[in-house]
Amino acid sequence: MQILDGQTTSQAIKDALKIQVAQLINEGKKVPHLAAVLVGNNGASETYVGAKVKACAEIGFKSTLIRLEDDISENKLLGVIEDLNNNPEVDGILVQLPLPKHISDENVINAISVAKDVDGFHPISIGRLVQGLPSFVPATPHGIMLLLEHYKINTKGMHAVVVGRSNIVGRPMSILLSSNTNPGNCTVTICHSHTRNLKEICLQGDIIVAALGKAEFVTADMVKEGAIIIDVGITPVVDASKKSGFALKGDVKFDEVAPKCSFITPVPKGVGPMTIAALMKNTFKACVENN
Numbered sequence: 662m663q664i665l666d667g668q669t670t671s672q673a674i675k676d677a678l679k680i681q682v683a684q685l686i687n688e689g690k691k692v693p694h695l696a697a698v699l700v701g702n703n704g705a706s707e708t709y710v711g712a713k714v715k716a717c718a719e720i721g722f723k724s725t726l727i728r729l730e731d732d733i734s735e736n737k738l739l740g741v742i743e744d745l746n747n748n749p750e751v752d753g754i755l756v757q758l759p760l761p762k763h764i765s766d767e768n769v770i771n772a773i774s775v776a777k778d779v780d781g782f783h784p785i786s787i788g789r790l791v792q793g794l795p796s797f798v799p800a801t802p803h804g805i806m807l808l809l810e811h812y813k814i815n816t817k818g819m820h821a822v823v824v825g826r827s828n829i830v831g832r833p834m835s836i837l838l839s840s841n842t843n844p845g846n847c848t849v850t851i852c853h854s855h856t857r858n859l860k861e862i863c864l865q866g867d868i869i870v871a872a873l874g875k876a877e878f879v880t881a882d883m884v885k886e887g888a889i890i891i892d893v894g895i896t897p898v899v900d901a902s903k904k905s906g907f908a909l910k911g912d913v914k915f916d917e918v919a920p921k922c923s924f925i926t927p928v929p930k931g932v933g934p935m936t937i938a939a940l941m942k943n944t945f946k947a948c949v950e951n952n
């Protein structure tokens with residue numbers, strides 16, 4: 662069993678980007694600039710956005726964090742996005758999800774300029790991805806593909822079972838794994854809360870991507886010997902032995918599943934850091950393409 666180390670892989674990608682930014686500066690070109698919009702004070706969102714801003718600083722990107730009150734109107738938020746769309750200083754825009762209930766995710770995502778849509782959530786970005794056209798790829802599935810690539814895992818012909826059908830992870834993941842790319846070229850089954858015989862389907866997976874958001878859901882009896890396990894989950898679970906009072910758990914019961922696998926991502930330090938690395942790559946791409 663080999664650990665797919667998201668921490669060191671992400672660091673390698675960020676180090677490479679750092680060199681590319683230095684080259685841009687040498688050539689007198691614009692430095693990539695990410696604008697992150699955070700509405701309200703959801704603790705997890707604060708952590709994720711904080712990590713994104715920190716990664717920008719580490720690489721040499723500019724970043725702007727726009728904090729907005731929880732009760733901001735949808736119209737005001739759309740106005741903020743419009744300003745960012747029209748600001749030539751800003752290359753990439755992300756609005757951290759989830760948004761408060763009174764704001765439509767759909768309206769907000771649709772308002773982001775496709776050229777600055779570094780999250781790849783805009784329907785045009787997703788449509789282009791589905792058609793195999795160049796587009797921004799949502800950061801978590803993009804990061805997973807980068808991790809498979811980094812470890813030179815040849816997925817051609819494998820059966821990939823994706824558990825979870827969210828727009829952010831499961832659905833784009835299924836598109837990427839089935840694409841005519843390397844990694845890719847998998848036969849993909851996408852499972853969700855209404856799937857029958859989930860255990861039997863998972864047992865057929867050469868790759869399982871667990872992205873359903875339920876702590877330790879995937880157990881050893883659901884995994885075939887030698888499978889590749891990608892764990893997207895990160896759920897805080899009460900743990901009195903930890904200083905913080907909780908531990909972060911993946912969607913996979915790591916201790917019992919790991920011995921059966923060929924490769925597995927840990928939680929933390931697996932998919933999480935790769936999401937950040939992929940977002941940084943998307944921001945660099947936005948800058949180079951728009952300037």
Ligand code: GUN
Nearest residue numbers: 755756757758759780800
């Ligand atoms: N919420 C959970 N994951 C993400 C992400 O990748 N981007 C944004 N904007 N919000 C998220």
